[in-house]
Amino acid sequence: MKKYFLFLFCILSLLVFASCKEKTEDEPYDWGQWGEASAIKNGADWTAICGTKMSDVYPGKFVITFNNFNIFNYLRGQFSFRYVPLLEGVYYPLDYPTEYNALPDSAMTVDFGTLLDDGDVAGDRYIMLYDSAVVFYIDKIDPQTQELWGKFSASLVKYIENGYEHDPGSPDTLIFENGVYHAKIIR
Numbered sequence: 001m002k003k004y005f006l007f008l009f010c011i012l013s014l015l016v017f018a019s020c021k022e023k024t025e026d027e028p029y030d031w032g033q034w035g036e037a038s039a040i041k042n043g044a045d046w047t048a049i050c051g052t053k054m055s056d057v058y059p060g061k062f063v064i065t066f067n068n069f070n071i072f073n074y075l076r077g078q079f080s081f082r083y084v085p086l087l088e089g090v091y092y093p094l095d096y097p098t099e100y101n102a103l104p105d106s107a108m109t110v111d112f113g114t115l116l117d118d119g120d121v122a123g124d125r126y127i128m129l130y131d132s133a134v135v136f137y138i139d140k141i142d143p144q145t146q147e148l149w150g151k152f153s154a155s156l157v158k159y160i161e162n163g164y165e166h167d168p169g170s171p172d173t174l175i176f177e178n179g180v181y182h183a184k185i186i187r
Contacts, residue, residue, distance in 0.1 A: 034186065037066040037079075039152070039179035042171060048079065050183035052148075058106045060086055064183055075119035079112045079176075081136050081152070086185070091136045093128065110134050112156050112174055116167060123166045126156035126174050145184065152179035 035050035048066035055061045061083040068077040083106055084091060093110040114123030128134045134154040141148045156174045158165070 033067065035147075035181065035183035037152075037179065037181035037183075040177045042173075042175055046176070048077075050181055052183050052185050054086075054185060054187050055083060058083055061106065061108075062086055062185060064181075066181065069119075072118075074117075075115050077112060077114050079154075080110065082109045084108055084136060084138070086138075086141070088138050088141055091138070093134050093136065108136075110136070110154060110156075112154075114167060114170060124170050125159045125161075127159045129155050129157050129173075146187075147182065147184045149182050150180070152181065153177055154179075 033049045033051040035052075037048040037050055039046050046068065048068040051065045051067060053063050055063065063080065063082045064084060065081075066079040067075060068079070070076050081093060085108075091108055093108045110128055112126040114125075115121060116123045134156075135152065137151040138148055139150045154174070154176045156176075158170065158172050
């Protein structure tokens with residue numbers, strides 16, 4: 001009987017060990033990200049990986065998210081521009097909807113969400129200041145490869161819902177300057 005339990009323990013240990021595969025540098029992220037973004041965020045260098053997807057609901061529009069990771073590869077922030085027209089040009093997002101205002105569903109919006117712990121605990125959310133100049137540029141689109149290049153800048157303020165902050169140590173305002181990106185549309 002002891003040999004049976006030892007054998008079973010060894011088999012289960014091997015199965016668990018085999019299923020724990022370490023992510024390598026060459027593997028893509030699970031959500032199909034491609035490209036890079038960089039900016040000056042509150043006076044410090046900031047880099048991110050781009051993730052894009054065409055909207056299933058609004059033809060000709062896409063969502064682009066700049067995902068920022070720490071040195072341990074934990075997701076720390078998601079900077080999202082939603083429902084951007086897939087045309088070269090300059091775009092000014094509208095205020096992100098909160099409980100007190102509403103926008104048309106297809107309106108271009110922007111927000112930044114922080115993540116805590118190992119990247120799976122929601123932190124604070126930042127929305128655009130009422131009169132801030134959030135600007136998103138699409139400078140070039142390659143129709144063959146679906147790659148796009150552009151710039152962005154933003155001033156965002158922490159949105160405190162019901163008086164509760166997830167991370168009281170985080171700044172009240174995020175300012176992104178000299179932002180640039182190179183991404184690829186993932187359909």
